[in-house]
Amino acid sequence: MTDRTEQMDDLQLVALPSAVGCTEMFVRFSLTEWKLRSMRDDAAAAAGRLAQAVVDAAEPGSPGMITARVRLSGGNLVIEVESSRPARAPSAPAGGRCGADDLGPGRHMLWLTMPLPGGMDAGAVPLPRRQRRPSPEAARLAAEEEAGAPPDPDVLGRILYGLNGSQSRHQK
Secondary structure (H helix, E strand, O other): OOOOEEEEEEEEEEOOOHHHHHHHHHHHHHHHHOOOHHHHHHHHHHHHHHHHHHHHHOEOOEOOEEEEEEEEEOOEEEEEEEEOOOOOOOOOOOOOEEEEEEEEOOEEEEEEEEEOHHHOOHHHOOOOOOOOOOOHHHHHHHHHHHOOOOOOHHHHHHHHHHHHOOOOOOOO
16 A cells, blocks of 8 residues: 555635535535545545634634645545644544644644545545536537538638738628
8 A cells, every 4th residue: 555645636715614614515526526425424524624623713804715635645535724824633533533734834734534445545546537528509519510511601701800900891
């Protein structure tokens, strides 16, 4: 097993109360994409506690930004919340670890790790697959092009006018 990070995603938010729910949704989405649905609820709740601790430590008049990060490393899911103010780490989730690190002037991070299910390694988690789907308009234009529809003469006229510069549209 290796501790190399295999997958990672992050999200920047303002350190306001809404960041807690956004962090939870972000973690749920990432774990769904990574086919780790069995961890989704516990991980989202734990991430929400990290975000809540950071929001509680923020200055109300100047909350600053936070970065919520989720990554797969070795046999663990790692959730991190980075901010400009120090915060107290919440309790660790069952079977996991939790902590706080000072990353340098004005950079602090709360983190937690949770073991992947069934002794799985991060490299075994499937990457999300996305199919390219054209917009409805692009699909319509592609269908017209395949059908051999002639180009719109008005559009061609405007293109030629633009290419010719100062010449009149109606000059031949």
